Every structure is written in structure tokens, then in C-alpha cells.
Amino acid sequence: MLYRVLPALSLLLLLARPASAQPEDYSKVVVKTTPVAGSVSMLQGEGGNIGVLVGPDGVLLVDDEFAPLVPKIEAAVKQLSPKPIRFVINTHWHGDHTGGNAALGTGGAIIVAQDNVRKRLSTEQFSTFSQQTLPPSPAVAWPVITFLDSVSFHLGGEDIDVLHVAPAHTDGDSVVFFKKSNVVHAGDLLFNGLYPFIDFGSGGSIDGVVAGADMLLSRIDDTTKIINGHGPLASKADLKRYRDMLATIRDRVRKAIQDGKTLDQTVALKPTAEFDAAWGNGFLKPDAFVALVYSGLKK
Numbered sequence: 001m002l003y004r005v006l007p008a009l010s011l012l013l014l015l016a017r018p019a020s021a022q023p024e025d026y027s028k029v030v031v032k033t034t035p036v037a038g039s040v041s042m043l044q045g046e047g048g049n050i051g052v053l054v055g056p057d058g059v060l061l062v063d064d065e066f067a068p069l070v071p072k073i074e075a076a077v078k079q080l081s082p083k084p085i086r087f088v089i090n091t092h093w094h095g096d097h098t099g100g101n102a103a104l105g106t107g108g109a110i111i112v113a114q115d116n117v118r119k120r121l122s123t124e125q126f127s128t129f130s131q132q133t134l135p136p137s138p139a140v141a142w143p144v145i146t147f148l149d150s151v152s153f154h155l156g157g158e159d160i161d162v163l164h165v166a167p168a169h170t171d172g173d174s175v176v177f178f179k180k181s182n183v184v185h186a187g188d189l190l191f192n193g194l195y196p197f198i199d200f201g202s203g204g205s206i207d208g209v210v211a212g213a214d215m216l217l218s219r220i221d222d223t224t225k226i227i228n229g230h231g232p233l234a235s236k237a238d239l240k241r242y243r244d245m246l247a248t249i250r251d252r253v254r255k256a257i258q259d260g261k262t263l264d265q266t267v268a269l270k271p272t273a274e275f276d277a278a279w280g281n282g283f284l285k286p287d288a289f290v291a292l293v294y295s296g297l298k299k
């Protein structure tokens with residue numbers, strides 16, 4: 001059955017504009033800075049949202065978008081602090097979150113990520129998103145420090161816990177807690193206001209994303225600010241809505257599979273209907289998202 005699902009899925013994904021697709025012209029991208037809370041800001045150019053912690057000991061980044069944007073990212077960081085970028089945490093291996101690694105690593109930043117991020121960046125990968133084989137990244141882009149479950153930083157008066165959430169969007173996801181500032185960078189565990197891509201080809205799991213969202217909900221409060229991989233800043237209430245939307249659609253698609261429905265029949269059931277106005281206007285349109293969930297659950 002999978003042979004029927006995958007071509008349909010890739011067609012639907014190709015029709016959609018991938019979140020990790022590279023824009024035509026990086027010279028037109030503007031990197032916007034948004035203060036979040038405490039010592040943490042968010043940078044948004046093209047690709048995954050970046051978290052920035054500034055302090056007297058230097059700067060720590062969470063994710064780094066695409067290589068051509070590094071000069072603009074560095075210029076935006078300079079507006080926040082004259083200190084060097086000492087650490088870059090990658091929330092996962094995708095190119096719209098790690099594309100700046102090589103330039104920043106060359107510049108002296110230490111790249112830190114979960115073990116599976118290094119494994120994927122250092123070996124050839126097949127992208128289910130673009131249906132392409134991706135060569136290994138250059139060695140300077142690989143994380144220098146890796147961890148299995150968690151690592152903590154104590155930098156500039158901030159305590160930062162990095163927790164592996166697995167399997168979720170991929171098999172190498174981390175969520176970053178800035179404890180004093182009460183800010184979380186959730187990586188692509190959370191897409192705020194758009195249906196998420198879940199990378200089943202990189203060990204992702206929709207059950208894992210729901211479980212990861214539950215874990216995150218149990219660790220934050222109503223004043224926590226969440227930087228997510230894609231979309232505007234989120235609150236705990238936004239995360240709860242996302243979690244419930246995902247769990248509802250997952251359960252419906254799983255039921256359809258158990259009832260023997262084909263992909264086309266499952267799409268025709270419109271299992272996302274009441275969520276489409278709020279979540280269906282991103283790069284994954286409703287039918288493409290149903291196809292994605294179906295392909296992940298059918299395995």
C-alpha cells in the first residue's frame with residue numbers, strides 16, 4: 001500500500017511550498033528581531049525561527065536558518081550585543097535550521113545538538129520533503145558537542161536546559177528551556193498556526209509530537225513564551241490548541257486506516273475540516289497534511 005501513498009504524498013508536498021525550500025533570492029530577505037522575554041530575543045528571516053540569548057559571557061543561538069543569511073543574522077545579533085556568538089544549539093538537522101552551521105562554526109561558534117543531528121548532518125540523507133538525496137554537510141557544520149538525552153548551559157546569568165524529545169518531528173529533536181527568562185524554543189515540535197511537517201523519513205512520529213507537546217505543556221506556565229520552528233510566538237494556550245488539533249486529526253486518520261480506507265477515501269472524509277480555517281493556510285494545505293499523517297500512520 002505504501003507504494004501508492006508515497007507518490008501521492010510527494011506530489012502533494014511538491015505542490016505545496018516547502019518550509020525548508022530556499023527562497024529565490026536571499027538578498028531580499030530581511031532578518032527581523034523580536035524581543036521575547038528576559039535576555040532572549042527571536043530572529044526571523046527565512047527558515048526556522050532563531051532564538052538568541054545575550055549576556056556578559058557571550059551569545060548563544062538556537063538554530064541558524066540558511067548559509068547565505070549568516071551575515072544578516074550576525075548583523076542582527078550585533079544590534080543586541082557586541083559579544084561573540086559562542087554556542088549554536090540545533091533543534092534538529094533540517095537545512096532551514098542548520099544551514100548557518102558551517103559559517104558560524106568557521107567563525108568559532110561551538111555547535112551543540114542531540115547525537116542523531118550529528119549522525120544525519122555527517123552522512124548522506126534522503127529528504128522525504130524534497131524527494132532528493134542530500135549529501136553530507138561539510139565537517140565544520142557538524143555539532144562538536146553532542147548528547148543523548150539532555151545538556152545544560154549556565155551562561156550570562158541564565159540556566160538553559162536542552163531536552164531531547166524523541167521521536168517527534170525527527171529522531172533528533174531538542175527543546176530548549178531558558179529557565180530564568182521563562183522562554184522555550186520548541187524547534188519544529190510546534191508549528192504555530194500552520195499544519196506541521198513531520199519527517200517520518202528521519203524517524204519522526206505524530207504520536208511522538210503529541211507526546212512531546214504534552215511533555216512541554218507539563219513544564220511551562222501561562223506566562224511562558226514559546227519560540228517555535230515556524231509561525232509567530234506562542235503561549236501555553238496556543239500549544240494546547242495545537243496538541244489537541246494534532247491528536248484529533250491523528251485519531252481520525254488512524255481510525256480510517258483501521259477501517260481499511262485508502263488515502264483518497266481518507267482525504268475525502270475531510271478529517272481536518274474544522275481546523276482548516278485556523279491551520280490550513282500554511283505550506284501544507286489540508287489534503288497534503290492528511291496525506292502526510294496517513295503515510296506516517298500506515299507504516
Ligand SMILES: [Zn+2]
Nearest residue numbers: 092094169188
Ligand atoms: Zn524541520
